[in-house]
Amino acid sequence: MERFTAVNHAALCDRLCQSDTHLLSIVRQHGYPPVWTRPQSFAALIHIILEQQVSLASAKAAYLKLKSYVQSVTPGNLLKLSDEEFRGCYFSRQKTVYARHLAEAIETKQLQLRKIARLPDEEVRYELKKVKGIGDWTVDIYLLFALQRCDVFPTGDLAMMNAFKEIKQLPKQTTKEEIIEMAEKWKPYRSVATYILWHHYIRSRNIRL
Secondary structure, three states: OOEOOOOOHHHHHHHHHHHOHHHHHHHHHHOOOOOOOOOOOHHHHHHHHHOOOOOHHHHHHHHHHHHHHHOOOOHHHHHOOOHHHHHHOOOOHHHHHHHHHHHHHHHOOOOOHHHHOOOOHHHHHHHHOOOOOOOHHHHHHHHHHOOOEOOOOOOOOHHHHHHHHHHHOOOOOOOHHHHHHHHHHHOOOHHHHHHHHHHHHHHHOOOOO
């Protein structure tokens, strides 16, 4: 289970750029992408759940509000919160349910994050998706940001998919299956390609994180 790190990230970018002129053009224009990482933790998963189908800015605001309110984002602290307290931290009803399910799974040891960190990608996916509210996109982001696995390709991420279509000059109606096939040549470093694509998306739109 190879991982990308701050040490090998630039070298892996260079390797991909040697065989893909579109990725090379991004790196030449914007430099290497940051090595975005998060802890292998319950709090990181809560933050990713908050990011589901909303802007990064609104998810960050909710996460910071929660952190300010409970001080430490732990399963025990979240399980003490009422529905009203969750709403006060900008959680929707649905994400309140998801947060509680995740907290309960951690508390009862149904989900053990230290244990899954040692598993292959697909076994990590299987274990995380047992928890209500965790689907493929959430798993992909955890594999990328927290576990730093090298060959993750999050097709459920609209920013990444749109960046792919832009740099390859593809029609908007290009299917997910077609994109997956085109990305085959990036294996086993599709995670690094994803970071380059995100870098393009963010820099070309002047998005502040």
